[in-house]
Amino acid sequence: MIEIVSSSACIKCDVCIKVCPTDVFDRGADGVPVIARQSDCQTCFMCEAYCPTDALYVSPVATPVGADSPHASESAVSGAGLLGGYREMVGWGGGRTPGSRLDQNPVLTSIPPLAEPRLSTPADLAEGPWNHQRQA
Numbered sequence: 001m002i003e004i005v006s007s008s009a010c011i012k013c014d015v016c017i018k019v020c021p022t023d024v025f026d027r028g029a030d031g032v033p034v035i036a037r038q039s040d041c042q043t044c045f046m047c048e049a050y051c052p053t054d055a056l057y058v059s060p061v062a063t064p065v066g067a068d069s070p071h072a073s074e075s076a077v078s079g080a081g082l083l084g085g086y087r088e089m090v091g092w093g094g095g096r097t098p099g100s101r102l103d104q105n106p107v108l109t110s111i112p113p114l115a116e117p118r119l120s121t122p123a124d125l126a127e128g129p130w131n132h133q134r135q136a
C-alpha cells in the first residue's frame, strides 16, 4: 500500500496521479501529490515504478503499516534505500537493466529478492506467497 511521497524528491510531474488506476492521489497546493484515498490503493506498485525520481514508496503489504512502522517513515525508508525500491527491483530507471531482459520466461528466476528485507518485514508479508526472500 502506498505509504510515502517524498516532497524533497518529487519534481511535480503528475505521472503518479495519472498512472494510479484507483485515483489515490490528489495534486497538492504546492504541486506535490498527496495520498488522499489510501484505502483505495490496491498495492499495484505502478506509481512507484513510473516515478522518475524515486520519490514514492509502496509498502509490500495491502493494508496500512501504521504510523509507528519503519515502512511509514521517510527517513527509515530512504535510509534503507527503499524509496523507489520496487522500481529498482524491476530494473526501471537510468543505468538499470530492465527485468524483461533478464527474465524472458514465465518463471521469473532472475528477479532478485524483494528489497524490503532491508527493513524489518511487516508481519502481513512474512508468509506471503510472493515473498521471494522467504523462499531463498
Ligand code: SF4
Pocket (backbone or CB within 6 Å): 001, 002, 019, 020, 021, 022, 023, 024, 025, 040, 041, 042, 043, 044, 045, 046, 047, 048, 058
Ligand atoms: S500502488 Fe497502485 S493503486 Fe496504490 S497508489 Fe500506487 S498506483 Fe495507485
Ligand code: SF4
Pocket (backbone or CB within 6 Å): 005, 006, 009, 010, 011, 012, 013, 014, 015, 016, 017, 032, 033, 050, 051, 052, 053, 054, 055, 056
Ligand atoms: S511521479 Fe514522482 S516526481 Fe512525479 S509527481 Fe509523482 S511523486 Fe512527484
